Amino acid sequence: MKVLLINPPYDIENYYGNLSELAFIFPPVGLTYLAGYLRQYEHQMAIYDFQVEERDFNYFIQDFQPDLVGITCQTALFFNTLKLAEKIKKAFPQIPIIVGGAHPTYRPDDFFENPVIDAVVRGEGEETMRELLSYYHQKNGSLTDICGISFKKDSQIIHNPNRALIRNLDILPLPAIDLLPLEKYRVSPDNYLGGRAGLITTSRGCPFSCIFCANKEAFNRTYRPRRLENVFEEIEYYLKHYQISELFVMDDCFGLDRKRAFRFCQGMIDRGYHQKLLWWCQIRVDLVDQELLNQMRKAGCKIVSFGIESGVQRILDIITKRITLKQIREAVKMTRKADLETRGSFILGLPTETLKDSLKTILFSLILPLSQVKFGLATPYPGTKLWEIALAEGQVKDRGEDWNRFTQMAAYTKYRASYIPQGRSAAELMFLQKFANLIFYFKPSVIISFIKRIKSFNDFKYFLKSLFKFLLSSIR
Numbered sequence: 172m173k174v175l176l177i178n179p180p181y182d183i184e185n186y187y188g189n190l191s192e193l194a195f196i197f198p199p200v201g202l203t204y205l206a207g208y209l210r211q212y213e214h215q216m217a218i219y220d221f222q223v224e225e226r227d228f229n230y231f232i233q234d235f236q237p238d239l240v241g242i243t244c245q246t247a248l249f250f251n252t253l254k255l256a257e258k259i260k261k262a263f264p265q266i267p268i269i270v271g272g273a274h275p276t277y278r279p280d281d282f283f284e285n286p287v288i289d290a291v292v293r294g295e296g297e298e299t300m301r302e303l304l305s306y307y308h309q310k311n312g313s314l315t316d317i318c319g320i321s322f323k324k325d326s327q328i329i330h331n332p333n334r335a336l337i338r339n340l341d342i343l344p345l346p347a348i349d350l351l352p353l354e355k356y357r358v359s360p361d362n363y364l365g366g367r368a369g370l371i372t373t374s375r376g377c378p379f380s381c382i383f384c385a386n387k388e389a390f391n392r393t394y395r396p397r398r399l400e401n402v403f404e405e406i407e408y409y410l411k412h413y414q415i416s417e418l419f420v421m422d423d424c425f426g427l428d429r430k431r432a433f434r435f436c437q438g439m440i441d442r443g444y445h446q447k448l449l450w451w452c453q454i455r456v457d458l459v460d461q462e463l464l465n466q467m468r469k470a471g472c473k474i475v476s477f478g479i480e481s482g483v484q485r486i487l488d489i490i491t492k493r494i495t496l497k498q499i500r501e502a503v504k505m506t507r508k509a510d511l512e513t514r515g516s517f518i519l520g521l522p523t524e525t526l527k528d529s530l531k532t533i534l535f536s537l538i539l540p541l542s543q544v545k546f547g548l549a550t551p552y553p554g555t556k557l558w559e560i561a562l563a564e565g566q567v568k569d570r571g572e573d574w575n576r577f578t579q580m581a582a583y584t585k586y587r588a589s590y591i592p593q594g595r596s597a598a599e600l601m602f603l604q605k606f607a608n609l610i611f612y613f614k615p616s617v618i619i620s621f622i623k624r625i626k627s628f629n630d631f632k633y634f635l636k637s638l639f640k641f642l643l644s645s646i647r
Contacts, residue, residue: 172214172215172238172239172304172307172308173214173215173217173235173236173237173238173239174206174209174214174215174216174217174237174238174239174240174241174304175217175218175219175232175235175237175239175240175241176199176202176205176206176216176217176218176219176240176241176242176243177218177219177220177221177240177241177242177243177255178199178202178218178219178220178221178222178243179221179242179243179244179248179251179252179255180221180248180251180254180255181221181222181248181251196222196223196355196356196357197356197370198220198348198351198353198356198370199218199220199222199243199351200346200370200372200421201243201272201296202218202220202243203218203346203347203348203350203351204297204343204346204347204372205241205296205297205300206218206346206347206350207343207344207345207346207347208297208300208301208343208344209297209300209301209304210347211344212301212304214304216347216350217235217237217350218347218350218351219231219232220351220352222356223352223355223356224352229262232259232262232263233262237263237266238266238307238308239266239267239268239269239303239304239307240256240259240263240266240267240268240269241268241269241270241271241292241296241300242255242256242268242269242270242271243270243271243272244270244271244272244273244274244275245272245273245274246273246274246552246553246574246577247574247575247577247578248274248574249274249281249574249575250574250575252270253282253285253287253288256268256270256285256287256288257285257287259287260287267289267290267303267307268287268288268289269288269289269290269291269292269300269303270282270288270290270291270292271291271292271293271296271299271300273385273552273553273554274553274574275291275292275293276292276293276294276554277385277553277554278553279291279293279321279328279330280321280328283321283323283328286323289322290303290314290320290321290322291320291321291322292319292320293319293320293321293330293333293334294319294333294334294336295319295334295336295337295375297337297343298319298334298337299317299318299319299320299334302317303317303320314329314331315329315331317331318331318332318333318334318335319331319332319333319334336375336376336390336391336393336395337395338395340374340375340395340396340397340401341397341398341401345404345405345408346405348369348408348409348412348413349412353367353369353413354367356368358417358419366415366416366417366448366449367413367414367415367416367417368415368416368417368418368419369406369409369413369415369417369418369419370418370419370421371402371405371406371409371418371419371420371421372397372420372421372422373396373397373399373402373420373422373425373435374394374395374396374397374422374423374424374425374427375390375394375395375423376390376391376392376393376394376395376423376424377390377392377394377423377424377427378392378393378394378424378427379392379424379455379491379492379493380392380491380493380556381478381480381490381491381492382489382490382491382522382555382556382557382560383480383490383518383521383549383550383551383552383555383556383557384555385552385553385554385555386423394424394427394428396428396431399431399434399435399438402435403438403442403444406418406444407442410444410447410448415448416447416448416449417448417449417450417451418448418449418450418451419450419451419452420450420451420452420453421453422452422453423453424453424454424455424458425452425453425454426452426454426455426458426459426463427455427458429458429463432463432467433463433466435470436466436467436469436470436472437466437470439470439471440469440470444470444471445469445470445471446471447471448471449471449472449473450470450471450472450473451472451473451474451475451476451514452467452472452474452475452476453476453477453478454475454476454477455477455478455494456477456479456494456498456499456501456502456503457493457494457498457502459475459502459505459506460505461505461508461509464505464506464508464509464511465509467509467511468509468510468511472511473511473512474511474512474513474514474542474543475506475511475512475513475514476513476514476515476516477499477502477503477506477513477514477515477516478492478516479499479515479516479517479535479536479539480492480516480517480518480521481517481518481521481524481528481532481535482496482517482531482532482533482534482535482536483524483528483531483532484496485523485528486521486523486524486528486532489521489522489523490521490522491556496535499539500539503515503539503540503541504540507540512542512543512620513539513540513541513542513543514541514542514543514544514545515536515539515541515543515544515545516544516545516547517532517536517544517545517546517547517607518546518547518548518549518579519532519546519547519548519549519600519603519604519607520548520549520588520590520591520592520595520600521549521592522549522557522560522592523592523593524592524595525592525594525595526595526599529600529603530603532607533546533603533606533607533610536607536611537610537611537614540616541611541617542617542620543617544607544608544611544612545608546603546604546607546608546611547579547580547604548579548580548581548582548588548589548590548600548601548604549588549590549592550577550578550579550589550590551566551567551577551589551590552577557590561589561590564593566589566590566591567589567590576589577589580604581597581600581601581604582600582601582602582604582605583605587601588600588601621634
């Protein structure tokens with residue numbers, strides 16, 4: 172079958188507002204793994220990413236003539252996904268349209284309010300899509316036999332049993348990176364190191380239970396690593412075919428298996444990758460120690476990102492982060508000692524947070540020897556405990572919700588904060604978000620760290636232009 176996978180129209184200004192020209196534009200990595208898996212079963216695959224595509228979509232789909240269309244959907248892209256599906260169905264009424272991703276996994280019923288959606292894939296999509304393609308291609312069997320999908324039959328929505336997670340991720344082939352214009356994606360200025368970046372997932376899942384994250388529901392709080400030989404094969408492919416000089420390790424919990432993290436670092440060194448590319452990763456503060464961080468630096472790691480979230484222990488406990496302020500301080504200190512840049516992610520407006528708590532968090536970010544920060548606003552995405560709290564407080568609607576407003580960067584957009592702790596106001600939170608991001612990046616130490624990254628006149632122009640855009644977005 173000819174299968175077209177789509178990353179739907181993404182109005183980056185809707186999500187990042189005045190920061191849109193600085194935002195990280197990610198390749199749809201999940202679609203590349205899915206396409207790579209399906210084409211080994213002799214399906215002809217194509218990916219169309221509205222984020223970066225310059226080819227006219229109408230011409231593209233008419234030329235490709237797909238037998239089935241799959242669309243990935245985040246919460247903020249719900250309405251865009253349906254509009255696109257309507258357009259495709261009008262032009263190709265015989266083509267099945269399947270949706271998958273975060274929002275379909277947690278709220279599949281939303282998609283059947285529109286008759287253009289034929290089925291929803293919940294959770295991991297590789298095996299489920301393989302069976303769906305077999306069903307539509309062979310025209311036999313029944314949708315009720317396919318685990319992990321929802322569909323509508325005779326005006327009734329049917330939810331088949333969940334599909335078991337893929338136990339052995341090494342059955343997945345290399346992602347179909349060749350189906351994307353990799354050169355058109357970009358990193359944000361805080362992660363800019365001057366070269367072309369690749370993205371890789373060496374494991375799936377996270378065993379922790381933060382109330383603002385839905386991954387624990389999708390992956391049943393499991394952690395499933397790939398064999399490192401398989402990972403290095405993918406890195407080698409990136410280097411050989413795309414000449415990357417940077418690598419973003421997208422694991423939710425890099426370092427959860429400490430021994431594996433050491434083996435990963437040693438493998439990078441043994442293969443000489445530490446001399447060919449710089450890489451960065453996300454890791455918890457309670458998973459690092461000086462020995463591991465030193466080894467990461469030797470292996471070419473440049474930036475370590477910590478989910479710090481708050482500078483108030485009471486808030487950390489409420490969001491079940493399971494870390495302490497002391498662990499945060501020690502982790503950041505050790506990371507800097509290892510000569511690694513440190514990035515801290517913070518969330519303002521978490522449940523029960525007061526103005527005083529917000530100011531403590533901002534001050535905490537300034538005191539810590541961080542190289543970069545991102546201050547987002549608490550956003551109650553479906554599938555999270557925060558969604559349940561917001562629903563109980565009447566801050567979100569189970570039906571008729573405006574999903575467009577679900578952005579962590581509300582202060583820079585036309586939307587207001589989607590979650591507001593009792594006794595606070597949207598205006599206050601949005602002011603603090605801009606203030607926190609702005610005041611941090613004008614710390615002398617942070618300015619110096621960016622100056623050190625300038626290796627060419629092009630780098631100088633890039634950072635100067637980014638600075639101007641950042642200032643402009645902060646005062647609008």
